[in-house]
Amino acid sequence: MRKTRLLRYVTLSLLLAIAIVLNYLESFIPSIGIPGVKLGLANIVILICLYKYKVYEALTVDLLRVVLANLLKGTFLSIAFYMSLSGAALSFLVMFLFMHINKLKPLVISVIGATFHAIGQIIVALIILQTSGILLYLPFVMLASIITGILNGIVCERIMNIKINQDFKNE
Amino acid sequence: MKKVLIFILFLSFFSLFGCAKSKGFTKTIFVFDTTVTINLYEGDEANVDDIVDILNYYHKLTDAYHTYEGMTNVKSINDSIKSGQTEIEISNDLASILRVPKDVDAFFHNNIKTNDVVMLGIGELTNIWKEAIKNRQLPNEDTITQIVQDINDGKYNYEVTTSATTSATTSVITVEENSKVQFDLGAITKGYVATIVHNYLVEKDIKKYMIDLGQSTILVGEKENGKGFNVGVSGTNYVLKNVKNSFIGTASILEQKTTINGKTYHHIIDPRTGYPTDTYDTVVVVTPMHNFDKTDLLSTFFMINPNALSFFDGVNLDYDYHIHFFKDGKLLNGVLTL
Amino acid sequence: MKTYLKTHLLDFIIIGSLLFLALISLIIIESVANTKSVKAEIYLKGELVLTIDLDKETTEKEIAISDNIKVMVKKGAIKVVENNCPSGFCMAQGYSSSPAKPIICAYHGLYIKLISNNSSDSDIDVVAG
Numbered sequence: 270m271r272k273t274r275l276l277r278y279v280t281l282s283l284l285l286a287i288a289i290v291l292n293y294l295e296s297f298i299p300s301i302g303i304p305g306v307k308l309g310l311a312n313i314v315i316l317i318c319l320y321k322y323k324v325y326e327a328l329t330v331d332l333l334r335v336v337l338a339n340l341l342k343g344t345f346l347s348i349a350f351y352m353s354l355s356g357a358a359l360s361f362l363v364m365f366l367f368m369h370i371n372k373l374k375p376l377v378i379s380v381i382g383a384t385f386h387a388i389g390q391i392i393v394a395l396i397i398l399q400t401s402g403i404l405l406y407l408p409f410v411m412l413a414s415i416i417t418g419i420l421n422g423i424v425c426e427r428i429m430n431i432k433i434n435q436d437f438k439n440e
Numbered sequence: 441m442k443k444v445l446i447f448i449l450f451l452s453f454f455s456l457f458g459c460a461k462s463k464g465f466t467k468t469i470f471v472f473d474t475t476v477t478i479n480l481y482e483g484d485e486a487n488v489d490d491i492v493d494i495l496n497y498y499h500k501l502t503d504a505y506h507t508y509e510g511m512t513n514v515k516s517i518n519d520s521i522k523s524g525q526t527e528i529e530i531s532n533d534l535a536s537i538l539r540v541p542k543d544v545d546a547f548f549h550n551n552i553k554t555n556d557v558v559m560l561g562i563g564e565l566t567n568i569w570k571e572a573i574k575n576r577q578l579p580n581e582d583t584i585t586q587i588v589q590d591i592n593d594g595k596y597n598y599e600v601t602t603s604a605t606t607s608a609t610t611s612v613i614t615v616e617e618n619s620k621v622q623f624d625l626g627a628i629t630k631g632y633v634a635t636i637v638h639n640y641l642v643e644k645d646i647k648k649y650m651i652d653l654g655q656s657t658i659l660v661g662e663k664e665n666g667k668g669f670n671v672g673v674s675g676t677n678y679v680l681k682n683v684k685n686s687f688i689g690t691a692s693i694l695e696q697k698t699t700i701n702g703k704t705y706h707h708i709i710d711p712r713t714g715y716p717t718d719t720y721d722t723v724v725v726v727t728p729m730h731n732f733d734k735t736d737l738l739s740t741f742f743m744i745n746p747n748a749l750s751f752f753d754g755v756n757l758d759y760d761y762h763i764h765f766f767k768d769g770k771l772l773n774g775v776l777t778l
Numbered sequence: 779m780k781t782y783l784k785t786h787l788l789d790f791i792i793i794g795s796l797l798f799l800a801l802i803s804l805i806i807i808e809s810v811a812n813t814k815s816v817k818a819e820i821y822l823k824g825e826l827v828l829t830i831d832l833d834k835e836t837t838e839k840e841i842a843i844s845d846n847i848k849v850m851v852k853k854g855a856i857k858v859v860e861n862n863c864p865s866g867f868c869m870a871q872g873y874s875s876s877p878a879k880p881i882i883c884a885y886h887g888l889y890i891k892l893i894s895n896n897s898s899d900s901d902i903d904v905v906a907g
Contacts, residue, residue: 348884349863377789384796394884398824402880402891408803415797655907663903674907690906724906 281322285330285337288314292338308417309383311338312360313425316379319364320429331361348397352390359389375429376422383418384411464648464664467492471499472630474654481648481664491637491651498633501534502625504563518563518622521615528613530600535611538600540628544734544741557744558737559711561596562587563622569709569716573698578705584714587620591711595620630657631689631736638687647685655695657736658688673724676769685728689736691743692722710744717744722766735761810878816894818856820849823887832856832875832892847888856890858883 291310298308311334318327335357339350364382367373387410394403464481465488478491500506504514512530520528530538541554565587572579590596598621602611615621630653637651638659650669651659660669660683668684675694693706693716706716725739742763765772816833819826820843828843830851838852840859848860855875858868863885874881874892881890 344885348887352884372786373792374785374789377792380793380796390884394882397884398821398882398887398889402889403882405807405878405880406882408800408807411796411800412804415793415800419793650904652904655905658904658906660904669903672902672905674905679902680906688906692907694907722907 277322281318281326281330284314284318285333288330288334289338289341292334293341296342309386309414309421312379312382312386312418313421313428315357315361316364316375316382316421316425317428319361319368319378320375324365328361331357348393351397352393355393356386356389359392360384360386374422375425376419379422379425380415380418383414383421387411387414469495471495472502472626472633472654474630474656476654477650477652479650479652480646481662483644483646487644487646490640494636494640495633498533498629498636501531502537502629504622504624514623514625517613521619521621524618526615526617526619528615529610530613532602532609532611535600535602535613537625537629537632538598538613538623540632540734540737544737547734552741554737554741557711558627558741559591559596560623560625560628561598561621562591562709562711563624564620565709565711565714566624566626566707567622569705569707570696573696573705573707576698576700578700588712588714590620596711597621627691627740628737630654631687631734634659634687634736656690656692656739658690660684660686660688673722673764673766675722676766676771678764678766678771680724680726680764683726686726687728687735689725689727689739690722691739693717693743694721708740708743719743720765720767720772721769722764724764724766726762726764728760738763807878816854817892818851819891819893821887821889821891824889830856843888844886847883847886849890856881856892858888858890861886861888 288311291314295307295310315327315331315334318330322330332354335350335354336345339345339347339353344350344353360382363385364378367381368378388407391403391407391410395401464479465483465485466480467478467488469476469478469492472495476495478488480488500508500511501513504518507513507515507519512528512534514534517528517530517534538560541558541560544554545552565584568579568583568587595616595618597616598619599614600611601614634651634653634657641647641649641661647661648664648666649659649661650663653659655674658671660671662684663669668682671680671683671688672678673680673690674692680688691708693704693708695707697704697706699705704716704718708717709715710717720743723739723743725735725742727735738761742765760777762777816831818830818832820828820830822844828841830841832851832854835851835853838850840848840850842848846860846862847858850857850859850873852873855873857871857873858881861869861883863883868881868883868888871879871881874890877892877894880892882888
C-alpha cells in the first residue's frame with residue numbers, strides 16, 4: 270500500500286514536471302503563421318491527470334503548473350499570469366463537468382478544455398483592459414483552440430491507450 | 441475517425457483563408473470626354489461589359505470630332521450641314537437624343553421653353569468659348585453678336601421627323617438652307633445615356649449600383665448594405681446624405697473655366713447673350729428614377745435661366761425634383777423641392 | 779480503455795457546434811472588417827495616452843508609446859513594431875486598419891482602438907459637380 274501511494278505521488282510529480290517543461294518549451298516554438306496561438310501541450314498532461322487520478326490531485330497539478338511555469342518564465346503575478354490562471358481554472362472546471370455529464374471522448378474534452386482556456390483568458394483581459402474590443406479576438410482564438418484541442422486530443426488518446434502506468438483512480 | 445478529423449481540420453483552415461468578400465464589380469472607362477466609373481454590387485461581370493457597350497455606342501453616336509464607319513453620328517451630321525445638305529437621315533437612337541429638349545417642354549406642358557436656353561445646335565458658339573477658355577483670350581465681340589443675331593433669326597433651328605409608320609428604322613433631320621447648325625450634345629448626352637443604362641439595370645433586376653458618368657451625371661441605386669450614398673458637392677462642403685435610387689444631374693462651372701481681366705468665364709453659355717452665365721457656380725438636381733434624361737438637361741437649364749422657377753406654376757409633377765443652387769461654395773435659398 | 783475509441787454522436791455535436799459558433803462570428807467580423815479607419819486611440823492600462831490621425835500620415839513613421847512599446851503608422855493603418863511581451867501576439871498581427879480588428883497586448887495593458895470617421899454614414903461615396 271505504501272509503495273503504491275509513493276508511486277502515485279512520484280508519477281504525479283513527474284506529470285507535473287512534464288507539464289511545466291512542455292509549457293516552458295512551448296514559448297520557444299515560434300508561432301507558425303498564426304500569431305499568438307499556442308499549442309497548449311500542457312493540457313495533454315492535465316487531461317491525463319483528470320482521467321487517471323482524483324479530481325483534487327489533477328487540480329493541484331494544474332494550479333501548480335500555472336504557478337511554477339510562470340515563476341520559471343518570470344511572469345508571476347503579472348497580467349499574463351492571471352490570464353493563464355483564469356484560463357486554466359475555467360478550462361479545468363468545464364472539462365471536469367463535461368467528463369461527468371456524459372461519457373465523452375478525451376478528444377472532445379480536450380477541445381472543450383482548449384476553448385474554455387481561451388475564453389477564461391479573454392475574460393481576464395476584458396476585466397483588466399476594460400474594453401469590449403477584445404471580444405473581437407474571441408472567434409479567432411476559439412477557432413485556433415478547436416484545432417489545437419483536436420491535435421492534443423489525438424495525442425492524449427494515443428497515450429491513454431498505451432498502458433504505461435497503473436490506473437490509480439479507484440484505489 | 442481520422443478521416444473525419446482531417447476533414448474538420450481542412451474545413452477550418454479553408455474557412456480561415458476562404459473568407460473572400462463579395463465586392464461586386466468596378467470598371468473605369470474614358471468616354472464622353474470624361475472618366476466614367478461603373479460600380480455594380482450585384483449581378484455579374486457580363487452586366488458590366490453590357491453597360492460598357494452601351495456607353496461606347498452612345499459615345500460614338502454623339503462624338504462631334506470623329507466619324508465611325510457605318511454610323512451617322514454627330515460629326516458626320518455637322519459635316520453634311522456644312523456642305524449644304526438640308527435633309528440628313530439619322531438613326532432613331534440619335535433622333536431621340538435630339539428630341540430631348542422638346543420632350544422636356546412637352547413634359548412641363550410647354551411652360552418651359554428649354555430650346556430657348558439650352559440649344560443643341562449652337563456647337564459653333566460653344567466651340568468659340570471652349571477655345572477662348574483654353575487660350576485665355578476673349579472671343580471677338582462682333583462674332584458673338586453675329587451668332588446671337590443668327591440664333592434670333594432662326595438659323596440654328598432644326599427639325600427632327602420620324603415617319604409615322606412603325607417599321608421606320610430611321611429619322612430625318614431637316615435644317616434650313618445655309619443653316620449654321622452644328623450639334624454639340626454635351627449638355628444632354630450623359631443624362632440620356634443614363635436613362636438607357638438605368639433601363640438596362642431594371643431589365644436585369646440590378647438594384648445595388650453606382651454609376652458615375654463624370655461627376656455631372658450620377659446614377660445611384662443602393663449600397664451593398666441597402667443604404668443610400670452620400671454625395672459630396674464639388675467646391676462646397678455640402679453633402680447630400682443617404683441618396684438612393686436617384687439620379688443626380690449637375691451643371692457646374694468649376695471644371696472648365698478661366699479668368700480674364702478679373703472676370704470668370706466658363707463653358708455654360710447663354711444663347712440669348714452669347715456669353716457665359718454668372719448666376720450660380722453649381723446647380724444640382726436630384727430626382728427619383730424617372731425620366732432623368734430631363735434632369736441632366738434641367739440642371740443646365742436652371743444654370744442659364746435662374747428665373748425658370750415661375751414656369752413650374754401649375755405643373756403637376758408626379759415626383760420630386762430637389763434642386764440645389766450653389767454660389768461661392770454656399771447653398772443659396774435652401775433646397776428647392778418641386 | 780477501449781471506450782476511448784468509441785465515437786458518439788454527441789462528440790460530433792459538441793465539436794461541430796463550437797466550430798460553427800467560432801466560424802459564424804469570424805465571418806461576421808470579417809464582413810464588417812473592411813471599413814476604413816481614420817483615427818487610432820492608444821490606451822495603456824485603461825488610460826488614453828495618444829490619439830493618432832491616421833488619415834494624415836503619408837509615409838511610414840515610428841512612434842514610441844512607452845519605454846518598451848513602439849508603433850508604426852502609415853495612412854489608415856497602425857501596427858506594433860516593438861514590444862517586449864513574451865507572446866509577441868500584437869507584433870505578429872501586423873498592420874491593422876479596421877475598427878473590427880483592434881490591437882491588444884494584455885501583458886502591458888496596451889489597447890489600440892481604431893476609429894472610423896464618426897460612422898460610415900458620413901463618408902462621401904461620390905462627388906457631384
